[in-house]
Amino acid sequence: MSKKNKPTNQKEMSFIEKARRTQIVECAIETIAEIGYAQASLGQISKRANISKGVISYHFANKEDLLDQIAIEYYMAWQSYIAPLIEAQKSPKEMLRVYIESNLTFIEENRKHVIAVIEVVSNKRTSDGKFRFASDHDETILLPIENILTLGMQEGIFRKFTRSSSRVMALTIRNAIDGFTLELMKKSHLDVQEYTRELVTLFDKSTKK
């Protein structure tokens, strides 16, 4: 069955098929993290995977399909790691702290994957030059943060946020987290604990009443 028509339909995939795809995606992540998006050709990826170039084409409709998968898998792993930790918190303040902590922990433990996702996402444009993922990002990434802010405001713990100011706040938090990834790329011996503590303090202060 061709992958052309249902590239992401995992329901009908055999176990071995899923394993292969996962392996290839992992190699793609490794490759992008190591040599960068621009240099990460299918040839480079297949070389690292010790497979023939054709295997990738066999399991993925095209390069875009493979690259998308990197983002999709990452998002799912991220989601299932972060969400329960947040939900376990009672106060918005704790939620925000845990959001920052868990994100940084997740990033540290999945360095290469995060790097690869960032490269893929930031290089992804539609044929008319517009960015893809733009609208997705707001709904799936920012909204949860904004919800925490709104909750904190309603409970009287956080300062007052308008629509627009909670959006800027959420963006800044997210940018701080994403920026941490880049910092981690440059300095692999970064003290994550400390970085986390500082960010928590910073946003604790900036959200306080």
Added chain:
Amino acid sequence: MSKKNKPTNQKEMSFIEKARRTQIVECAIETIAEIGYAQASLGQISKRANISKGVISYHFANKEDLLDQIAIEYYMAWQSYIAPLIEAQKSPKEMLRVYIESNLTFIEENRKHVIAVIEVVSNKRTSDGKFRFASDHDETILLPIENILTLGMQEGIFRKFTRSSSRVMALTIRNAIDGFTLELMKKSHLDVQEYTRELVTLFDKSTKK
């Protein structure tokens, strides 16, 4: 005389030479901003400049040279716009406010250039896969912010910052500013005034004693 040996030595360039280079750099910026780093081939750039592909090769040692120039020119323009405004301020608090304000203003007025620089910098790696600009970034971009923070701390206006916490603070401020660019790419009708106000408030609170 070929540019091979002295690609960035502007001293010996004739006026016409400089003009040509500037024109090409501008077209490169335009091109990258419009269609993205990956699609911005020398062919595309020369097409937008209405010149032959060879001209670029004549004036720049290679593509990398051209791309670097985008970052260099941007940094210089940025520097000469921001620096005097900061220096005109008396208190660290005002400096920080002006830093944020002037950066956002500068970005809004140079959208395409900023976008291009971000694409170039984030895709630039050395042949062994490491990021270039990494060390530059700390000294030229972060240090000035850290200096403001240190000053504010010494004057007793800002809270206490350790080496590491002022670094995280500076990074977060910078990430907020850079992130604003991306937001501006996605939503061109963004209210810059408002965004600026929110960021100033946010970092005012987070640096306060």
Added chain:
Amino acid sequence: MSKKNKPTNQKEMSFIEKARRTQIVECAIETIAEIGYAQASLGQISKRANISKGVISYHFANKEDLLDQIAIEYYMAWQSYIAPLIEAQKSPKEMLRVYIESNLTFIEENRKHVIAVIEVVSNKRTSDGKFRFASDHDETILLPIENILTLGMQEGIFRKFTRSSSRVMALTIRNAIDGFTLELMKKSHLDVQEYTRELVTLFDKSTKK
């Protein structure tokens, strides 16, 4: 036992084997007729047959073997449809009329198969670039027509034909019939009755004394 050694030896084939081959050949015909010779990969054919690509390789020595089979089966079906109708005629004039009529009828009823055969035959070359089927064509396709012409000449019904002129006549008749197929491909609503009548008239006149 692999088909490698006796790809066309139908004697030793089991019933199921024959059925499978027939099914695959039919799908190949369908595919070529629909998307053209160049696009008709084994993948496309197997997709239409709802079988795996490997099955084709299992039942046919190679792609060429499968393609040849299309021509062979067609020729046999054509032969057994046409021959008895011709033989049932008494006069050469009637034979010619029936030849034309029966060919056009056969073509109309086997559109896809004819199209596929034409595509296969016209794209088939030996490794040194020469056409295959070239010599076959003369003996199996043209000779029967020439025989009718000779007969008609001997009986004094047709005009005089030399070796060479009966060959040209036969070729022209055959070209008219094959050309009808192409016309049918372009205009599926062609009035076959009418087309037949015109051709019969045309060649009736051109063979008359």
Added chain:
Amino acid sequence: MSKKNKPTNQKEMSFIEKARRTQIVECAIETIAEIGYAQASLGQISKRANISKGVISYHFANKEDLLDQIAIEYYMAWQSYIAPLIEAQKSPKEMLRVYIESNLTFIEENRKHVIAVIEVVSNKRTSDGKFRFASDHDETILLPIENILTLGMQEGIFRKFTRSSSRVMALTIRNAIDGFTLELMKKSHLDVQEYTRELVTLFDKSTKK
């Protein structure tokens, strides 16, 4: 200037550009005639032209553009050879004779080109599997023949033709001529004079009153 936007706009082409294109088109013709449409890759063509593969891509937007050019150039050469000869004739009967004669002569003198055109045209399909050139063919190739037939009928020299019967007649004439090309491919020592004479006789009889 990219060939993408104006692949066939010959007005703006320099002399040297036209020469190169012509040379490449000629090599493409040679290649297709020799090894067939399916085997005629850009690599094969460039090899025969003793140029790098990239040169073809430089001068033609894509393979289709090159292949189309073969047909276009042929049609123009054919047109300018045939048309004046026909127009010089006074009676429809002579026109038909000259049409057949000049076509066969032209084909003999441009064997390879004709072969290439036939292969290109017969393999050309749109993305949905339909033939291209189909509608063109009727207007540019068949109409002129039909006009001769109509004229002959009006002058009382030819037998009566309805819309549909003149179409079939024209098709048959054209098929005879195109079929001659295939015959010439198979038997290069064909006596063209004789073939021509036979065809003229054949269609003379079949159009007579």
Added chain:
DNA sequence: CATGAATGAGTCTTCATTCAT
């Protein structure tokens, strides 16, 4: 100075074929 032309390495993709299960 500028250009058009050419190159050749490299990109993604397709495909006939093989093979272990």
Added chain:
DNA sequence: GATGAATGAAGACTCATTCAT
């Protein structure tokens, strides 16, 4: 018998770079 998986060669096309004019 049948299949999914894998291969590797070949395909068209892109592009940074070089060079003669």
